Amino acid sequence: MGRRHTPRGVWSRAHGDEQPPSAPPEGWAPAVRATAHCLTGCAIGEVLGMAIGTALAWHAAPTMVLAIVLAFFFGYSMTLFAVFRVGLPLKAALGVALAADTLSITTMEIVDNGVLLLLPGAMDAHLADGLFWWSLALAFAVAFLVTAPINRRLIARGKGHAVVHRYHRH
Template identity: 65%
Template sequence: MDHTAHHTSTAHDHAAHPTHGGHGGASWGTAAKATLHCLTGCAIGEILGMVIGTALLWGNVPTMVLAITLAFVFGYSFTLFALRRAGLDFKSAVKVALAADTVSIAIMELVDNGVIALSGAMDAHLSDTLFWTALLGGFAVAFVITTPVNKWMIGRGKGHAVVHAYH
């Protein structure tokens, strides 16, 4: 076997997949997929929290606390389940999920809840268009803001790049 050809192939593979710790930045597609993965878990948790808090007539603060807590729980859970399926033990999977998702979820929650709070949607009812447009609009804004952050982190072997090692 020609070792030079093998080495070149390996170097090419790492350059083509910077999420595995190679040099250079991650692709926008990779960053968007990571952000969408994270956003899905966040959205499920946050919507559930907002619906529960609003339906129970809780105030704004406890409703937002519940929504943010559930966003983190569901966001981490998606990654945690994927890592467990890949064969990682629970403790290691939790560590990887925390490393992979914390920054992404935190930015999404800050942006999304900022949009919701600034729009006045926290005082809207579940049947109000304002409630749902602010919630969904906040997710869209959070996606746009978080994707470049994830691109930067993945390109440096952090964030979702940590998870890709287990796929």
């Protein structure tokens, strides 16, 4: 059954939605945007967590836990605010954020923290050390490269960040 184009107002009155459902975006561009979006939230949380843990002279484990918790918080928050702005109620916006970002953030966190754990001295580096910053940058780059193909596959299947596209066009 083919989709027919309906004007925005007609769809809204007939279906109660702001816009008609659309096919998931295709190709690498949406996956790269979704991964960059995820990386931004994760990076804010990771850097903040690592900076707090390092500044307080915490050991690697509690620093990493804080960084991961903050990465999820900021990662979900970015999507939550985006869909909340288009008028989704909080409960629905939370569902969209969880559906859109869970696998992406989880993959990113496993990869970037794995890279940091494998780099000698990275977890013991201080904020003023170049090792702290270049190892974090390398970890984010590797995490991006691993997560982008996953996001591409999710989006192609109408999952992951494709869920966000139902409510808000990037």
